Amino acid sequence: MRIKQLSIFLENKKGRMRNALDVLAEGGFNIRALSIADTSDFGILRLIVPEPDKAKEILEKNNFVVKMGYVIAVEMSDQPGGLSTILGILDDSDINLDYLYAFVDEKEERAIVLLHPEDINAGIEALKNAGGTIIPSKDVYNW
């Protein structure tokens, strides 16, 4: 139920993100979703790619520091209040969220939000109980 996510350390300098993306492009990895957390001198690039273990290995070979982590992918209705409904579920169960990012799955005509709660298992549990649609990784990779 969890989706593997790669986090890459980047200096906040011109061309750094492109370098990382070039490495992935050369390896033939198509990025499904990404987000960036940035501060004045560094950033963390978070990515969802198919074959994350292989992508991590290739990035590391190219001297990037990469961490493998997990997020939850949840379907939300693509209309006003869609995201708020999901956040409400977590809020009601007293689960803190570290960050989230979202993308639109064009094939299935649905919106997907990727969530990183402090406690990922508790998050999955709460979403399931509230009837949320959790999307398995193969569907995220192959939409």
Added chain:
Amino acid sequence: MIWNEEIECMPPDEMKKLQLKRLQDTVKRAYENVPYYKKRFDEEGIKPEDIKTLDDIQKLPLTTKDDLRAAYPFGMFAVPRREIVEVHTSSGTTGKPTVSGYTREDIKIWSEVMARGLTMFGLTEDDIIQNTHGYGLFTGGFGVHYGAQNIGATVIPISTGQTRRQIEIMKDFGTTVLIVTPSYGLYLAEVVEDEGFTKEDLSLKSIGFGAEMWTEEMRQELQKRFDAPAYNIYGLTEIMGPGIALECSEQDGLHVMEDHFYPEIIDSETTEVLGDGEKGELVLTTLTRHGMPIIRFRTKDVTSLKSETCPCGRSHRKIDRITGRTDDMLKIRGVAVFPSQIEKALLKMDGIEPHYQIIATRPQHLDELEVRVETSPQLFSDEVKELVGIKKKIEDLIHNEIGLRVQVTLVEPKTLPRSEGKAVRVIDKREL
């Protein structure tokens, strides 16, 4: 094992007698044969006969690198040029290089002192020594070479660079003793890992390192990575090259080869001579050198001298590890900061790579210090707040060490310059 027990274990009183005799001889030769010394002694109203005790050395003027530079190229030679069989020079990074000339006898002395030191590291004629110090005008390569040949070990004169080849040879030839600068040693260790070798593939029994500032933590790191004890070599081109002081198996200071070099510690501002254990600038006088006798040379190296007896049996006094250079001391907002202090703080943090860079700037009439540190998988976290916390922790460790707030910047791995010789760790961008 001790290479020259009679000299190395000589009772201090006898050593002092020998030193006085040799000092008197050196001063006389310098006065009679080197115009620079004659002029300086005459200006101070000193004659060689005035040196009646070892303490009388304090009457003699100090010699600086600038004095040697002014005599470029051969002005400090005390013998006709045809008696000089070899020359070396300093790197010349700070101006005209200084030239060092050696007679055949001087080269013998150099081989002797280096043989004593390499013996301390456990080198015997059965060993294979890989010398990564550069062969050329730099004294590092040849000094080690002469000492190792004197012992009769098998020397691999590979010089610096060609790192992958170094590792291949280390493995294939079965190198037992490795000579490196600390920063190159760490770089070698990194490549050993990258190439997928383990320390079991190597047969190292000891490492000699020199030509660069280091910290105890850096030694530990070298020892851990190569699984062999690492010993320090001290020397400088102006006096001879490596071999002036070397570390015994106690790893607690370097024995000065006192029958050939006379050490003093001075306060670098007042030039007053300091006592046992006091920290100051090391001043050296050659006692036996013929080609180029040097009197009271200011090394700019910061250390202290201790006379306690060493458990290894050697009686020569020891200097501490060099803790700074009087000239790479940074004055940040009036506080003296040595790069070695920052290194010490960094190595307290788990998972930090021993590569860093210090950048001094003065954005608004106030000095700022930035320390760049490479991120490693151990340091990296997926969360901004944790990464900021790690930065803060490193800043606190440095603050504890130097008493100043600095700005720590995490940079991507392997982006800081690696050195194959002396590491450039400090970039001073202030316009003073």
